[in-house]
Every structure is written in C-alpha cells, then in structure tokens.
Amino acid sequence: MVSRVDVPKGGFNFDNYQRNLILQEKGFSLPKPTKTGTTIVGTKFKNGVVLGADTRATGDTTVMDKNCFKIHYLAPNIYGCGAGTAADTDKITKMVASQLELHRLATGRESRVATALTALTQFLFRYQGHLGAALVLGGVDVDGPHLFSVSPHGSTDKLPYLCQGSGSLAAISIFESQWRENMERDEAIELVKEAIKAGIFNDMGSGSSVDVAVIEKGRAEVCRGMEVPYPTIQKVDSYKFKPGTTAILSESFRNFVTITEGDAMDIS
Amino acid sequence: MECIFGFTGKDFVMTATDSTVAQSILIVKSTEDKSRALSKRILLLFAGESGDTVQFAEFIQRNVRLYEIRNGVELSTKSAATFTRRELADNLRSRKQYSVNLILAGYDLTTELPSLYQLDYLGSSVSAPFAAHGYAAHFLFSIFDRYHRPDLSLEEAKALMKMCVGELQRRFLVNLSHFTVKVVDKDGIREIAI
Amino acid sequence: MSGKNCVAIASDKRFGVKYLTISMEFPKMFQATDKTFIGISGLATDVQTLMERFRFKINMYRMNEERDFEPITLANMVSSTLYERRFSPYFVEPIVAGLDKNNNPYINGMDLIGCSTTACDFAATGTPEDQLYGTCEALWEPNLEPEELFETISQTIMSATNRDCVSGWGAVVHVITPERVITRTLKTRMD
Numbered sequence: 084m085v086s087r088v089d090v091p092k093g094g095f096n097f098d099n100y101q102r103n104l105i106l107q108e109k110g111f112s113l114p115k116p117t118k119t120g121t122t123i124v125g126t127k128f129k130n131g132v133v134l135g136a137d138t139r140a141t142g143d144t145t146v147m148d149k150n151c152f153k154i155h156y157l158a159p160n161i162y163g164c165g166a167g168t169a170a171d172t173d174k175i176t177k178m179v180a181s182q183l184e185l186h187r188l189a190t191g192r193e194s195r196v197a198t199a200l201t202a203l204t205q206f207l208f209r210y211q212g213h214l215g216a217a218l219v220l221g222g223v224d225v226d227g228p229h230l231f232s233v234s235p236h237g238s239t240d241k242l243p244y245l246c247q248g249s250g251s252l253a254a255i256s257i258f259e260s261q262w263r264e265n266m267e268r269d270e271a272i273e274l275v276k277e278a279i280k281a282g283i284f285n286d287m288g289s290g291s292s293v294d295v296a297v298i299e300k301g302r303a304e305v306c307r308g309m310e311v312p313y314p315t316i317q318k319v320d321s322y323k324f325k326p327g328t329t330a331i332l333s334e335s336f337r338n339f340v341t342i343t344e345g346d347a348m349d350i351s
Numbered sequence: 352m353e354c355i356f357g358f359t360g361k362d363f364v365m366t367a368t369d370s371t372v373a374q375s376i377l378i379v380k381s382t383e384d385k386s387r388a389l390s391k392r393i394l395l396l397f398a399g400e401s402g403d404t405v406q407f408a409e410f411i412q413r414n415v416r417l418y419e420i421r422n423g424v425e426l427s428t429k430s431a432a433t434f435t436r437r438e439l440a441d442n443l444r445s446r447k448q449y450s451v452n453l454i455l456a457g458y459d460l461t462t463e464l465p466s467l468y469q470l471d472y473l474g475s476s477v478s479a480p481f482a483a484h485g486y487a488a489h490f491l492f493s494i495f496d497r498y499h500r501p502d503l504s505l506e507e508a509k510a511l512m513k514m515c516v517g518e519l520q521r522r523f524l525v526n527l528s529h530f531t532v533k534v535v536d537k538d539g540i541r542e543i544a545i
Numbered sequence: 546m547s548g549k550n551c552v553a554i555a556s557d558k559r560f561g562v563k564y565l566t567i568s569m570e571f572p573k574m575f576q577a578t579d580k581t582f583i584g585i586s587g588l589a590t591d592v593q594t595l596m597e598r599f600r601f602k603i604n605m606y607r608m609n610e611e612r613d614f615e616p617i618t619l620a621n622m623v624s625s626t627l628y629e630r631r632f633s634p635y636f637v638e639p640i641v642a643g644l645d646k647n648n649n650p651y652i653n654g655m656d657l658i659g660c661s662t663t664a665c666d667f668a669a670t671g672t673p674e675d676q677l678y679g680t681c682e683a684l685w686e687p688n689l690e691p692e693e694l695f696e697t698i699s700q701t702i703m704s705a706t707n708r709d710c711v712s713g714w715g716a717v718v719h720v721i722t723p724e725r726v727i728t729r730t731l732k733t734r735m736d
Contacts, residue, residue, distance in 0.1 A: 091629060098444045099633035105448070106473075106588075106636070114587065114638055117656040140662065145675060147654075148662040170660035174628050213632065322684050324696035329703070330732035332715075337726040339579060440594050469567060475589030477560055477568040488565060 115143045116168055118215075119153060120288020122250030123164035124278045125219040125230050126262065127243050128271035131299035132221035132228045135275035136164045137250065137283050138308075139290035146290070152307070154296045158183045158194035160303060161222030162296045163203075166248035167235060168215035175216050179203055196222040196229035200239060208237030217247050223298050250282025250289040257281050272297060276310055283312060352525045353398035355385060356483035356491055356515065357456050357467055360503040363536035364456040364465040365512055368396050369527040381529055389415045390425050393457035394535050395435070398484050399472060400450040407442075407451045411435050428457030432468035432476055440474030448472075452484040456535050465535070486525075490518050505534070512545050546667045546685060546701070547642075547650035548694035551722045554582045554642040555702045556671075557733075558715035560589055569714045569735075577603050578613040580721050581643025583623065586671035587657070588636035595635055598626065616643035616651035620661055627659030634658050638670035648723040673709035680704045691722045699731055707734060 107113065123136045136153035139146055155163050155176035161183070165172025179202045183194045200220055207214055218233040232240045232247055244262050246254040257278040266274070275295055282289040292311040297304045352373065357366035368385040371378055386396045387408045395411060397404040415426055415434070426434070432455045442449050455468040469482035481495040498511055516530050533542050546553050560571035574584040575596055583599060585592045602622060606614055614622070620641040627635065634657045641653040654668030655661045662668065667685050669677035680701045689697055699718055706713035716731040 095631050096629050097633045099630055099635065101446055102444045102448070103633055103636075111588065111636065113634070114636060114657045116658050117660040117662070140660075142656060145678065147656070148664075151662060168658075168660070170624075170628055170631070170656065170658040173660060318686060321686060322697075323686070323689070323693050324700055326692045326696060328696050329699040332730040332732050334730075335728045337728070339724060436590075436593065437597070440590050443590070471562070471590075473588070473590040475560070475593060477571055479568050479570070482567075488567070492565075 117142045117147045119166055119169045121166035121248030122254050122279055122282025122286060122289040123153060123166050123219050123248050124246045124254050124275055125221045126271055126275060127228050127230050128266040128268060131223055132230050133271045133275045134162055134164050134221045134296040135279045136294045137279055137289040138292050138294055140169055141288055149291050154294050154305060156180055157199050160224060161194060161196055161199050164219040166217045171214045171216040193224060195224045200231050203233050204237040204239055207235060212236040219247050221298060223300050250286030253281040253285040254278040353485055354487035354519060354527060355396040355398045355454055356487050357454050358481035358495060358499055359465045359467050360508045363534050364467055365508045365534050366396055366456045367530045367532045370529045370531050371527055384531055387412045388540050389431055391539050392535055393428055393431050394533060394540050396454040398452050403449045404451050407449045427459050428466045431455060436470055436474055436476040443474050454482050458535050458537055490522060491515050494518060509545050546698045547652050548689035550648050551691045551694055551720060552642045552650040553694045553698040553718060553720045554584050555698050555716055555718040556584050557706050557712045559712055577619055581616045581619055582719055583639055583641055585637050585639045587638055591635040591637045595637055616641055616645050620653040624655055624659035624661045631658050640668050640670055644721055672712050673705045676705035676708045691720050695720050703733055
C-alpha cells in the first residue's frame with residue numbers, strides 16, 4: 084500500500100475543489116463561513132493613531148461570537164483591524180505578524196508600517212480578491228504616525244481618517260461631521276468610540292462592544308471593551324437541574340493518576 | 352435498483368446480493384456475483400455504476416492481498432474497512448470519482464467476532480449490526496429493527512434472510528429474481544441456499 | 546460547555562443520508578489528549594478523514610515533542626489544517642474542548658475554513674446550531690460543578706436535537722475534570 088503520510092507543502096491545498104463542485108451540484112450545502120460584518124475605523128491625531136472596532140462576528144444571520152477581537156497585532160508598534168471573512172483576516176495578520184517579527188530579528192530595527200502594508204497588499208493581490216480581507220492598518224514608526232486601508236484586491240488608501248466594513252457608512256458620518264486636524268489623544272479616542280457606536284447601533288452586522296487601540300511613539304495600548312453599550316444582565320434565576328434529571332444508559336470513568344518517580348530534584 | 356445487504360449473527364455474518372445485471376430496461380444476466388473475497392474471511396459486496404464497481408472491488412482485493420504477502424499478516428475486518436474507506440475518500444477528490452457503495456463483512460479470528468461495515472460512495476464508513484444499500488434499505492431496515500438479534504443462530508439467520516428476500520420480491524417494484532446469499536464465519540466464505 | 550475547573554462536550558449519535566437513518570452509533574468526538582476532546586460535525590466522510598488526520602498529527606506531535614498538545618495549541622493545529630484548504634474546504638465544523646495544564650477550561654469553535662472562536666461559556670455546531678445556541682443561552686450559567694454541568698449540557702443537547710429532525714437518536718456526553726473523564730450515554734427520544 085502506498086504511504087498516505089502527506090507533508091504539507093506550504094500554501095493552499097486545492098485537493099477537495101473538484102469534489103466540492105460535484106457535491107454542491109448534488110445539493111450538499113456548504114456550511115457558511117464566519118464573516119465579520121463589521122465596523123472598523125481608524126484616525127490619526129496629533130502624535131499617533133487610534134484604531135477602533137466592534138466585537139460581533141456573524142455566520143449568515145447568527146451571531147457566532149459576541150465578543151470577538153478584531154484588532155490584530157502585527158508588530159509592537161503596528162496594529163490592524165480586520166473586516167470580511169474572519170478566517171482570512173485572522174490568518175493573514177498572523178502570517179504578516181510573524182514575517183515582521185523575523186524581519187525585526189534579522190535587521191534589529193523597529194518594523195515600519197510601509198513594510199506591513201507591502202506584505203499585506205502583495206499577498207492579497209496575488210489571490211485576486213479571493214481572500215476576503217479588508218483591513219485598517221495603523222502604526223507609528225520612525226516616519227511618524229501612519230494610517231492605511233487595504234482592500235481585498237490589494238489596493239490601498241492613505242487617509243487621515245477612514246472606516247471599513249458593513250458599518251462604515253454609519254461610522255464615516257461621525258467622522259465627516261466631527262473630525263478635526265491635530266486632535267488631542269482623548270478627543271480622538273472619543274471620536275473613534277462614537278464612530279464605532281454609530282456602526283453598532285445602525286448596522287445589523289456590527290454589535291456588542293467597542294475595542295480601541297491607541298498607538299503613539301514608543302507605546303501602544305489596546306483596550307478591550309472600552310465601552311459596552313449593553314452589558315450582559317445577570318440572570319435573575321438559576322436554571323440548574325437536579326442531579327439525576329437526565330436518564331443515563333451507560334457510564335464510564337477514566338481516572339487520571341499522577342506518577343512521581345524518585346525524590347524531587349534538589350534545585351536550591 | 353441494485354440490492355446488497357447483510358447482517359451479523361452469533362459467530363458469522365450473512366450477506367446477500369441480487370444477481371441481476373441490467374442495462375437500461377433490459378436484464379442481460381441473472382447470475383452475476385456482486386462480491387469479492389478480500390481475504391479468507393473478509394467479503395466485499397458492491398453496488399453502483401457498473402464498471403466502477405468491479406474495478407474498485409478488485410483494486411481493493413489485490414491491495415489487501417499485497418499487504419498480506421508483504422507483511423505476512425491478514426488484515427482485520429476493521430483495518431480492511433479503514434483502508435477501503437480512505438481509498439474511496441481520496442478517490443473522491445479526483446476528476447472522475449468512483450460511484451460505488453460497499454458492504455464489508457468479515458470474521459476475525461483474533462477477537463472471534465463477526466463484523467460488518469457499511470461504506471458509501473462519499474467515503475463514510477459505519478460499523479453496524481446490519482447494513483443495506485440502495486432501495487433495499489427502505490424495505491429492510493424495518494425488518495432488521497424488528498427481528499435482528501446479535502445472537503442469531505445460523506438457522507434463525509436463514510429464516511430472517513428468507514423474510515428479507517421475500518419482502519423485496521413481494522413489495523419492490525423491480526423484479527429481482529435471484530439472490531446470492533453468502534456466509535462468512537471462522538471456516539471462511541461460502542455460498543448457501545436459503 | 547465550560548464549568549468550574551471542568552468542561553463538557555456532547556454530541557448526538559445519528560448517521561444518516563437525508564432522511565434515512567443508517568447508524569445510531571456514529572462517534573463524532575474523539576479524545577485527542579488526556580484532557581482534551583475534539584468533536585466534529587458535518588459531512589460524515591470528512592468527519593472521518595479529519596479524525597484520521599488529526600489523530601496522526603497528535604501522535605506525531607507526541608512522539609516528536611515528548612509531550613501532549615495543550616488545548617490552545619491543538620485548536621491552532623485544527624484551525625491551520627482547515628485554513629490550508631481555504632479554497633477547497635472540508636465540510637466540517639469542529640469544536641475543541643479541554644482543560645489546559647493549569648486545569649482551566651478551554652473551548653474553541655471553528656467554521657469550515659478555520660476561523661476559530663474561543664468562548665468562555667459555550668460553543669455549538671451542527672445542523673441544530675441555532676437551537677443549540679438558544680438553549681445554551683438560556684440554561685448555561687458560570688461556575689457549574691461537574692455534575693451540574695453534565696445535567697445542563699445534557700438537557701441542552703436533548704432540547705435542541707428534539708427540535709431538529711435529522712439529529713438525535715442517542716447522545717454521548719464527556720465531562721472532563723482534573724481528576725477524571727466521565728463518559729455517559731443518554732437516554733433520548735428515538736424519533
């Protein structure tokens with residue numbers, strides 16, 4: 084018999100493609116991938132960048148995750164918010180983060196936002212928009228604060244403030260009416276919070292709470308759940324069942340044992 | 352329209368296949384054997400697209416034999432089922448896939464137990480006390496649910512087999528005149544008359 | 546579902562094609578390490594293929610590293626395996642549930658291309674996913690003891706599968722505690 088040990092060659096694997104086409108013809112429905120119908124925003128301020136995101140992930144119309152984290156780490160001084168297919172934004176940012184880490188270790192220098200931008204756009208362009216990842220990329224490097232948006236096809240925009248995702252229309256209205264140049268840090272955070280809340284309240288695909296990341300020269304701060312418009316209300320009653328409620332047909336136990344061999348090593 | 356099915360007994364598995372080969376609306380043969388022996392005590396029943404079925408069954412048969420020759424040990428029924436399932440599942444990813452439904456019946460000398468596996472063309476495999484493919488399943492599962500016991504004796508199994516065949520011949524639209532019934536036990540595979 | 550220093554994972558046992566039930570003993574979960582289980586819902590052939598692949602990877606990891614997968618590492622492995630096939634996915638939705646080395650509960654649900662969702666409370670997949678989320682939201686509460694968790698997860702899966710005509714026909718529950726794994730099969734409706 085031929086050995087079936089397959090070592091991944093790297094890159095995507097298309098083995099199931101033909102079969103899945105046939106299966107879909109026969110009427111097997113593909114489970115829906117999780118999307119982040121999202122509101123993500125970013126703005127520059129006097130000496131840094133603020134990024135914001137909501138925390139809802141949806142699969143079709145079901146809320147798959149009520150508190151997911153859409154502000155992805157890319158480097159200590161660079162973060163990126165992701166909208167679109169959740170798996171794509173997750174994996175692409177993770178991949179670029181590791182490339183940047185290796186680059187830093189090789190060069191001994193702080194990563195530049197442009198490096199992250201190039202890595203992301205070149206990768207996305209190669210897949211011609213089939214990777215559904217839209218990103219808001221923000222960071223501060225030797226050249227100062229930067230803010231970019233990246234589309235799934237690999238095109239980029241460089242703007243002082245921007246929004247992406249299904250809630251971007253609601254969020255941009257806040258920026259259009261209230262944004263000013265050279266805002267203070269607290270002003271910028273407040274504006275980002277308002278923009279995300281506009282998305283949360285007016286867009287079905289966005290919801291839950293507001294996450295914010297503030298990046299300045301030499302420090303980055305990520306705040307999970309900076310504002311929670313609808314905190315979960317504690318249940319008033321307990322719905323515990325009495326032990327023995329559920330009828331059992333069979334039962335088995337697998338006990339763990341701790342094996343200690345000899346005396347503990349003297350490490351004093 | 353093909354029927355293949357089987358069930359386990361106390362220390363044997365009993366299987367049946369219809370013996371009809373049809374092309375379009377015409378019956379061209381009524382003495383076809385739709386099974387292959389994978390080893391002394393493992394029998395593979397197949398139904399599906401003609402051509403695919405025999406090709407695939409004999410491919411599995413030869414590979415199981417090759418394994419025996421290379422390693423000097425016989426495959427257990429479970430191992431044979433796992434191998435067959437994987438071949439089907441991998442083949443499913445090719446341009447032209449096999450369209451074969453299978454039942455694997457075997458008796459293991461090591462455990463001294465009979466076992467039965469039902470595999471479909473998509474490459475899913477289940478171990479079951481009784482199995483049936485195609486339209487037969489709709490007729491037979493209810494009979495098995497009612498009358499099958501894991502400790503059936505050979506005589507009781509023959510009676511059950513008669514009920515199954517009788518039901519198919521009485522209620523199934525398609526005329527299946529003859530069934531090949533086989534028994535797999537510690538002595539090997541043999542055809543029996545019911 | 547997570548509890549106080551324990552987690553539970555449950556699945557039904559039906560295997561069927563469309564409306565025809567073929568088997569009522571189809572395992573959809575397997576023990577990956579001592580304190581971690583993987584449950585996979587979806588197309589049966591892919592469930593079985595992936596179980597084989599995961600078992601292979603888990604065994605290779607154990608032999609190479611001389612230690613077991615931590616639940617979070619395992620979830621990352623499962624996620625990468627699925628994302629590798631981003632454009633030709635397996636039709637499955639796995640759940641990883643277990644206790645980490647400090648016996649803290651870890652639960653992770655994934656979509657078919659490996660988008661993982663770490664939950665502090667519960668994760669659900671399969672045909673009655675919507676029903677499961679509903680019952681989970683209603684019945685789950687924090688800090689359940691192992692026996693309480695067993696009752697809650699059992700009642701949850703039974704209520705949900707009773708509202709889904711293609712799942713049910715028996716159920717298995719594993720409760721993983723620091724001391725032992727308790728496995729119980731449930732008496733359920735068989736219709």
